[in-house]
Amino acid sequence: MTSIDVHELTKEYGTRRAVDHLTFRVHPGRVTGFLGPNGAGKSTTMRLLLGLARPTAGSATLGGRPYATLREPLRHVGALLDAEAAHGSRTGRDHLRALATSNRIPSRRVDEVLAETGIDSVARHRVKTYSLGMRQRLGIAAALLGDPEVVVLDEPSNGLDPEGIVWIRGLLRRLAGEGRTVLVSSHLMNETASYADHLVVLGRGRLLVDTPMREFIDARVRPVVRIRTTDAPALRKLLAQHGHDGVEHEDGHWTVEHARVDDIGRLVSTAGVPILELATQEGTLEQAYLDLTGTEAEFTAQPQEA
Numbered sequence: 001m002t003s004i005d006v007h008e009l010t011k012e013y014g015t016r017r018a019v020d021h022l023t024f025r026v027h028p029g030r031v032t033g034f035l036g037p038n039g040a041g042k043s044t045t046m047r048l049l050l051g052l053a054r055p056t057a058g059s060a061t062l063g064g065r066p067y068a069t070l071r072e073p074l075r076h077v078g079a080l081l082d083a084e085a086a087h088g089s090r091t092g093r094d095h096l097r098a099l100a101t102s103n104r105i106p107s108r109r110v111d112e113v114l115a116e117t118g119i120d121s122v123a124r125h126r127v128k129t130y131s132l133g134m135r136q137r138l139g140i141a142a143a144l145l146g147d148p149e150v151v152v153l154d155e156p157s158n159g160l161d162p163e164g165i166v167w168i169r170g171l172l173r174r175l176a177g178e179g180r181t182v183l184v185s186s187h188l189m190n191e192t193a194s195y196a197d198h199l200v201v202l203g204r205g206r207l208l209v210d211t212p213m214r215e216f217i218d219a220r221v222r223p224v225v226r227i228r229t230t231d232a233p234a235l236r237k238l239l240a241q242h243g244h245d246g247v248e249h250e251d252g253h254w255t256v257e258h259a260r261v262d263d264i265g266r267l268v269s270t271a272g273v274p275i276l277e278l279a280t281q282e283g284t285l286e287q288a289y290l291d292l293t294g295t296e297a298e299f300t301a302q303p304q305e306a
């Protein structure tokens, strides 16, 4: 199985260090979300991995090999970096056929990926007539063309409609389920939470987090007890009497930190407070990410000027 190995990877543009001694491994069989604020170095890392830029130091390899040494690379790694990459005057189909030919990929794969990405009805139209979402789907079709073991996608949900967003989620899960190595960058936390198993987070070119997603959330956000009642005054009084810090939210629901749902349930039922909803509310990736960005110097310090 093919993993992605990034080792002491460094890339400088003039005096600006875009990637700074970065080391991590992306394992097969799971979706790894690649996160970090604008300018953190995600795209640069992907470009270095795909041989589109040369590292200043260190290495980025696929199954132990640099991209440049792969013969017919699309059969090993499929990537979406820039949805504008296809030539506007070509049809989507011709774009894929050219890629297939140059990588000795059977032409039936063109029809398969067109169907899989839902653009077969526009396959004979020129790419310049495509919407952003269609271009994005064409880029994903190109990434899947060679049936690669490694898939690298830079913000794949960009421009997709709601149906497309649900589709990409299923696609990423399926690719990981088939044992492929899947690295996906995104700024959309809810989206990432819906498909990622593991996270790699960068800040100013450095590695901040390399951990399973659930562990990242659990380490940073405690679950809270969520309650809805028809008798807010009674609930407020009861929680205060028992030393709980209940917070009433605008839409009428309450949350209680540092409490167990069983204890709160027992309390409200014994006191006869009418309850419409009582549940444990798990922390979200967005909360955990914002907690990280609020505490890490890599996020809070001013970037160095070039």
Ligand SMILES: Nc1ncnc2c1ncn2[C@@H]1O[C@H](COP(=O)(O)OP(=O)(O)OP(=O)(O)O)[C@@H](O)[C@H]1O
Pocket (backbone or CB within 6 Å): 013, 016, 017, 018, 036, 037, 038, 039, 040, 041, 042, 043, 044, 045
């Ligand atoms: N070709 C280039 N020449 C000069 N500087 C560059 C080049 N490419 C990237 N940079 C700089 O490297 C840093 C990292 O940029 P990069 O695009 O990798 O970040 P990113 O995490 O992908 O950001 P975003 O989320 O905005 O896409 C930025 O400071 C950027 O300005």
